[in-house]
Amino acid sequence: MLVVDKGKSVGGRLASRSFESAIFDYGAQFMTAREPTFLEQVNTWIAEGTAELWFRGHPGRSENHKRWRGIPNMRELANSLVGSLNINTARQVLKIAVQQDQWKVEFKDGSLMHANNVLLTPPVPQSIEIIDRGDTKLSQNQRRRLQKLTYDPCIAVMAVLEEPSKIPSPGMLVPDHDDIDWISDNMKKGVSKLPSVTIHASSDFSETHFNADRNEVGTKIINLSKSWLGAPVKHFAIHRWRYSKPRCVDAERFMLIQHNPTLMIAGDAFAGPRVEGAFLSGSTAAEALMAHIENY
Ligand SMILES: Cc1cc2nc3c(=O)[nH]c(=O)nc-3n(C[C@H](O)[C@H](O)[C@H](O)COP(=O)(O)OP(=O)(O)OC[C@H]3O[C@@H](n4cnc5c(N)ncnc54)[C@H](O)[C@@H]3O)c2cc1C
Numbered sequence: 001m002l003v004v005d006k007g008k009s010v011g012g013r014l015a016s017r018s019f020e021s022a023i024f025d026y027g028a029q030f031m032t033a034r035e036p037t038f039l040e041q042v043n044t045w046i047a048e049g050t051a052e053l054w055f056r057g058h059p060g061r062s063e064n065h066k067r068w069r070g071i072p073n074m075r076e077l078a079n080s081l082v083g084s085l086n087i088n089t090a091r092q093v094l095k096i097a098v099q100q101d102q103w104k105v106e107f108k109d110g111s112l113m114h115a116n117n118v119l120l121t122p123p124v125p126q127s128i129e130i131i132d133r134g135d136t137k138l139s140q141n142q143r144r145r146l147q148k149l150t151y152d153p154c155i156a157v158m159a160v161l162e163e164p165s166k167i168p169s170p171g172m173l174v175p176d177h178d179d180i181d182w183i184s185d186n187m188k189k190g191v192s193k194l195p196s197v198t199i200h201a202s203s204d205f206s207e208t209h210f211n212a213d214r215n216e217v218g219t220k221i222i223n224l225s226k227s228w229l230g231a232p233v234k235h236f237a238i239h240r241w242r243y244s245k246p247r248c249v250d251a252e253r254f255m256l257i258q259h260n261p262t263l264m265i266a267g268d269a270f271a272g273p274r275v276e277g278a279f280l281s282g283s284t285a286a287e288a289l290m291a292h293i294e295n296y
Contacts, residue, residue: 002113003085004105006092009075010082013241014275016073017158020235022186022196024158025074027241029172029184029198030054030067031275037283038276042068050080054189059174073191077275096120096263097134103261106134117262117293119285121278123243124149124269131257142257145250149269152203153210154181154244157221159229159236161195164188166230179205179224199225203244214238245273254285260296264289 005012015027031051033039045051046068054069070077092108102114120127124146131138138146164187167173171188174181182200186192201209201221209217218238222229246269254266266285271277 001086002115003087004091004093004107005087005089006108008090009079010087010089011075011078013244013278014070014074014078015239016070016075016191019158019196019237020160020194022158022160022194023073023192024186024196024198025069025184025189025191026156026158026198026239028074028275029182030069030074031077032065032067033276034065035276035280038279041279045070045077045080048080050076055170055172060176069189069191071190093120093130095130095133097136098261101261103263104134115261117264117289119264119266119282119289121265121267121282123151123267124246124265125151125243127265127267131263136257136263138257142255145255146265148248149246149250150248151243151246151269153206154203154241155201155206155209155217155221156239156241157199157201157218157225157236158239159197159199159222159233161197161229161231162234163231164195165197165228167197167228173228175225175228177224178202180221183225183228195231197225197229206240206244210240210242247273249273249277253281254288256288259292262289262292 013027016025033042050071051068052071054067056066057064094106094108096103096105103118105113128146165185167185169188171185173183179202181202184198186196199221218236222233249272250270253271254264257263264285266281268277271281
């Protein structure tokens with residue numbers, strides 16, 4: 001089995017990076033576990049020191065879910081799953097097409113590979129592009145279901161501060177503001193040694209400003225957040241998530257496009273717009289694929 005990812009490292013939206021010597025979680029900020037299967041995985045991460053409880057509940061909501069964070073950061077959760085898997089990073093799939101009862105996988109760098117079974121887990125619009133470029137026919141029903149799975153964008157600002165922010169412990173804030181959804185203090189969270197914050201703009205703001213100049217949109221988001229930060233910004237960078245969270249979720253945990261050669265699609269749009277949804281969809285699809293291979 002081979003896992004291919006276009007990113008420089010695994011993790012996708014479980015994203016963490018350094019910038020100007022500070023460290024940022026700039027995609028998913030925490031995970032919740034509503035189903036026993038995922039809770040088991042969270043407990044494994046806790047036992048191996050890769051996750052810990054960050055806080056409980058959510059400002060403005062009545063629920064009291066536990067919210068865990070990755071240690072030292074969110075990307076580490078994905079890294080810890082790599083184990084002995086054969087993984088190619090920085091390798092982008094361009095298209096897939098059936099050729100002599102196998103999938104011919106074509107990469108952006110021009111290289112080719114053949115596979116009996118393919119499981120696609122990019123955000124659904126990107127999976128559709130990969131399939132369409134290879135002229136694989138989706139049934140009307142499959143295309144209709146897949147096209148319903150649209151996503152909210154999110155512009156994330158990573159800002160290094162001159163001094164610690166005034167965001168209270170445990171380092172998260174949900175401002176009552178139309179344009180700003182979330183602010184994390186990466187230092188209070190335990191991710192960064194230097195004072196730094198991650199600011200997530202709202203989906204409406206992100207949609208309107210998605211293609212705006214990086215510097216202008218970053219400055220705008222920082223100005224909107226100034227009163228909560230309480231410390232001057234030294235440096236900032238932005239990341240544009242075109243596909244941040246699915247707006248709706250398919251009724252099935254994954255989609256079987258066809259058998260022999262087999263093609264499946266999975267990801268958070270099939271089990272919930274969260275880390276847990278991605279895990280449940282991916283693991284259910286993988287189990288179904290393994291069962292099919294054994295019985296074939
Ligand atoms: C800003 C933001 C905040 C969030 N906050 C939270 C939160 O606090 N809690 C929570 O539970 N969830 C949160 N989420 C959602 C959560 O991150 C996702 O639901 C989950 O990580 C999705 O996982 P996935 O595997 O389905 O997709 P992804 O993580 O998007 O993985 C898809 C992978 O496919 C790769 N890929 C794409 N196209 C190609 C290609 N052509 N060739 C090769 N590889 C390709 C990508 O590089 C990526 O690694 C947040 C997401 C964002 C963006």
